[in-house]
Amino acid sequence: MKKILILLVVFTATFSHAQSTGSVVGKLTDKEYNNEPLAFANVIIKGTTKGTTSDFDGYYKLESLSPGAYTLMFSFVGYETQEINIQIVAGKVTELNVPMGASAASLDEIVIKTTTKRESExxxxxxxxxxxxxxxxxxxxxxxxxxxxxxxxxxxxxxxxxxxxxxxxxxxxxxxxxxxxxxxxxxxxxxxxxxxxxxxxxxxxxxxxxxxxxxxxxxxxxxxxxxxxxxxxxxKETSKKSLLKIGVSTGANTQTTFKDFKEIDGANWFGVNSNTKHDVRSLSTYSFENSYTPNSTKANPNLGLSINYGKKITLSDESNLSIFLVGSFSNKYTFQEGTADAIVDISDSGVLNVGSIFDTETYNYNASKMLMGNIVYKINDNHKLSYNHLFIHSNTQKIQDFVGTTNDVGRDSDDNRLVNVLLQTEIQNRLFVNQLLSTNKLGESIDVNAAVSYNAIFNDEPDRRKNTFIINNDTNTTRISQNAVRDNSRFYGNLFENNIAGNLSIVKYLGERFENNGKITLGYNGSITDRKFDGIYFDHNFTNPRNSFVDVNDLDATFNQNNLNNGLFGIETSRGRNSNDPETYLPQLYDAEKTIHAAYLNAIYKFNDKLTANVGVRAEDIKMDVEWDTNISFPGFSNNSKITLDKQYILPTLNLKYQLNEKTNLRASGSITYTYPQFKEIAPFTYEGINYQESGNPALLPSDNYNGELKFELFPNKSELISIGVFGKLIQNSINRLERNSAVERDFTFDNSGDATVYGVELEGRLNILSKESDDQEKSQNLTLGGNVTLMKTELEYNTSNTLFNYTGDSSQLEGASPFTINADVSYRFKLNDKETISTLVFNYQSDKVYSIGTNFQENIVEKGVPLLDFVFSHKFNKNLSIKFNAKNLLNPSFERYRDIPEKLTMNSYKRGASISAGISYSL
CATH class of the missing domain: 2.170.130.10 (TonB-dependent receptor, plug domain)
Known part of the structure; x- marks a missing residue:
């Protein structure tokens, strides 16, 4: 019923989302002085008093113009006044560059360019x-x-x-x-x-x-x-009468392409697996459809395909219909080789207690498909109705082949044995997004905005296969290992989630829509999310694993109906739902629902030409129910239980802007927000990896966030920016991933670890190092430099009253927060008529950050910072044909996690290899 009410409310206001005004920007140049910028020239809308002057760099702008036809007058003492007719379109920026001189410029010297407002830099x-x-x-x-x-x-x-x-x-x-x-x-x-x-x-x-x-x-x-x-x-929406663009690309990885590769039996090359659910009806019948043995092949080059189609249809003088469609396919092979060590703890005498030590090989294959389309219907530039559809299908296949030693195997000098763990994981996702939005202006001072969406996702994990073997190098044999129930198993998991959301708002301008001192907005946001998950394990328990020898290249010779009949192994399920019948295998499951209703009041008021304030308050009612029936329990909760989080918030927000001059802004902001736990962080269902496991904590509570920021902005010209800002946050009852004591070497969960403070400084710059343009504007070249740096300090004070987890120490950095980050790029662009060449070098770095909080005398696990360097090159031969080249991860650093002790003992290490790709596209 609640869903129906939301739909009715939103659809009754379908014609109602606010339309933006139009703007004019451009540059005036002096023909008499080699087209240097012309400062302090007058730009006036003919027949009005509305106008402006060009700045030191010759740039000008006129904003908040009602859609329609205008005549602009450009004048300067000693120069001929020019009058140019333009058409202003709502939601778009018209770029008009005008050369000025003693005599009027010819029409072919004047450039009028209209671009969608959110596309133009x-x-x-x-x-x-x-x-x-x-x-x-x-x-x-x-x-x-x-x-x-x-x-x-x-x-x-x-x-x-x-x-x-x-x-x-x-x-x-x-x-x-x-x-x-x-x-x-x-x-x-x-x-x-x-x-x-x-x-x-x-x-x-x-x-x-x-x-x-x-x-x-x-x-x-x-x-x-x-x-x-x-x-x-x-x-994007199409802005052209017709558009057709086709693109093809291919790529390679230095440590993957054309080399030996392992693939999971099941999904095809296109990334589609139709067998997403098991067909087991009896535990005495081996009816699994997929092979246990990975397929051996070669890693082919990566492939990318895309097609864009657009069409704009004029229905009448006052209405039009536009269609925009995009389809794409891409796949990628990657191979990682490295190590994985489990440093369990360090004794008082300094002796390491080391768990498993593995050499690792990981094979990844990803395939994704995307379809997007929108249909937009406009009337009079006052009414707009649009429908957006997005479909994404992604399939990820991963084979992890780990070989090494444990405390029990391969450590003694005369123990020439190794442990081999093989995990084959496939995840298939299908996401459907549907949106209906409308915009409408009512009179001269009221807008009503409305939108509704329905989204659905299907997440399948079909037939995750795990095997554990003992390799005896003395006898050159491999046998089954079975120290734990999950050592040889198959898992099927299926998740379905749907979401309905709607927005509705009424805007009242303080004055007319295009000439006002501000506006007041009253609005509503609603969202309902339902999730259903079930998963089931089929554990293969061997009667005599020490004498159960296998051929790792033909696992189906061991895992088959004949050996099940002969009693070599039996199959059991995770019967965590009070079933005593061995032939009844009910899956583990959790159901969850989250409902949000929010009303808000937002006001913008311009006190004078310099000071503008945005004040708002938001009231939210949030209810989350999570019900589960699993084979594990959490302290204080049974394996069959339910929790409800029901919170109400009053959340104020404040934004202030003070304009020192035409090029400089001072800004301040403050707000109170929150962070709700996610479904997976609450549900006590265990997700098992090759040498770790992760499960939810039903005792989690939301966090409260207090945010503040001050910022200085300088705009030297229309395409440059220099800014510096300071910010601070207080996160009360922060949620963090932590590592807990367990028989499993790495057992992760989530907890409200305590209060966290975050504060830092940000620097940003976008500068034009070189900018040249020919007199006829047919030839130009630009060299731009962009970069930003963030310096940050975080501190998490542990909640010592928490008796569930024994935290190591008193405080820590916040999980996932890097104290130092830097992004930088340098880009060169050369254009000659319709030909264009762009070269860009991009650098990114983020320093070491906490991956998980340590407990029970184990220190934090830290993710090591690495530098990343990419190069991008593109060339346009003409209006139709272009090519593109990418080279990513050129430095090929080692990605590592380590235990945060003085020795910084490495726990994981691998390299991804450098990737290159090249593509060609043709448009009509």
Missing amino acids: TALLLEQKKAVEIKTAIGAEELSKKAVSDAAAATLKVTGVNKKEGSSKIYVRGLGDRYNTTTLNGLPLPSNDPRNKNIDLSLFGSDIIESVGIGKAFSSYTSLDLAGANIDIVS
Whole structure:
């Protein structure tokens, strides 16, 4: 019923989302002095008193213009006045560059260019300068200029944002997945992998992105379940009458391509596995469809395919319909070779207690498909109705082949044995996103905004296969090892999650829409999320494992119906649901629901030409229910139980902007936010890896976050920025991953470890080192330098009253927070008529950070900082044909985790290899 009410409320206001005004920006040049910038020239809208003057660099801007036709008058003492007719379009920036001289310029000297507001680099920087909130956005123009391939790479252009190579997680000011949110066109966007809170941003290629906005200071009209940033992806709409673009790319990895490779039997090359559920009806029948033995092959070059189609149809003088479709496929082979050591603890005498020591080989194959489409219907530039659909299918296959020793095997001088652990994991995700948004202006001073979305995700883990063997080098034999119930098993897991969300707001301008002193917004956000998960293990228990010899290249010769009939092994299930019937195998499961209802009031008021304030308050009611039935219990909870978190919040936000002059802003912000635990962090279901396990903690509680920031911004010209900011956060009852005492060498869970403080300083610069343009503007070259640095200190004071976990020491750095991060890029661009060449070198580094908090006299596990260096090159031969070349991870550093003791003992180490790719695209 609640879902129906939300849908009804949102659909009744379908024609209602606010439309932005138009703007004009441009540069005036002096024809009499070699086209040098012309400062202090007058720019006036004919027939009005509205106007401006050009700055020292010849740049000017006119903002908040109502859509329609205008005549602009350009004048300067001693020069001929020019009148130019332009058309202002809502939500877009018109770029008009005018050469001035003693005689009027000819029409072919005047450049009029209209671009979508959120695509133009100049317009986005202007929007950032004008906005009251502290925010940054990367548009399609900058993505193209720096040859950025996806949304994940785009975020790295923003101060304080880092992404680990090979991971989908974004860190903002050192705060990871738990503390960030991702939206698509302002609506909630679920993760393509339910083990994470946020979607993998690398799935969003630059072809579908209009802009990526990163908000690190918060306002009441957005979800406040965050402390790091909200990342909003604005999807592209076609602006051309017709568009067709086809792209093909291929790539290779230095330590993978054309070399021996292992693949899981099951999913095909396209990344589709139709056998996502088991077909076992009897434990005495071996009815598994997939082979236990990995397939041996060669790693082929990576492949990428994409196609874009757009069409704009004029229905009448006042209405049009636009269609934009994107489809893509990509795959990737990677191989990692390294070590994994388990340093359990250090005794008082300094003696190491070492668990397993493995040499590791990991084979990864990833295949993903994406389809996106939108249909936009516009009337009079006053009404707009759009429908967006996104489908993502991703399939990840991983084979981990570990060989080494344990405390019991291979340590004595006469023990010439090794342990071999083989884990084959496949995860298949299907994400469906549907959004309906509308915009409508009512009268001269009221807007009503509305949007609704329905999202669904299917996450399958079909037939995760684990084997444990003992290799005897003296006899050259391999036999089954069975020290634990999971040593030889198959696992099937299935998860389904759906989400309905809606936004509704009413905006009242203090004056007319285009001439006002501010606005007041009253709004509602609602969201309902349901998740259902079930998983089942089929454990293969051998009667006499010491005499059960196997051929690792033909495991199906051991795991088959004949050996099951003969009693070589038996099959048992994880009967954690009070079943005494050995033939009844009920899966472990958890069901979860999260409901959010939020109302907010947000006001922007311009006191004078210099001071503007944004004040807001948000009231949220959040209820989360998690019910589980598993084969494990958590202290204080049974294996069949339920928890409810029901919280109400009153959350104020404040943003202040003081404009010192045309080029300089001072900003301040403050807010109270929260961080709710995720479903997977609460449900006591154990996820088992090759030498670790992780499970939820049903005793988790939400965190309260207090955020503050001061920032100075200097805009030397339209495309340059220099800024410095200081920020601070207090996170009460912070949630962290921790390592607990267990028979398993690495057993992770989550806990409210205590209060954490975060404070730091950020520096950012975007500078034009070289900028040249020919008189006829047909030839230009630019050299730009961009960089940002974040210095940060975090301190987590442990909650010593917590008797469940015995923390090591009194305090620690916050889990996942890097004290130092740096992003830098240098880009060269050369353009001659329709030809264009871009070369970009990108560097990223984030210092060591805590991976998990240590307990029971074990120190923290720390993830070592590594430098990453990428090179991107692209060339456009003409309007239709272009090529692109990428070289990533050129330094090929070693990725490591170590125990935080003076010796810094390495626990994991591997290299990913350098990757290169090349692609070609053709557009019509």
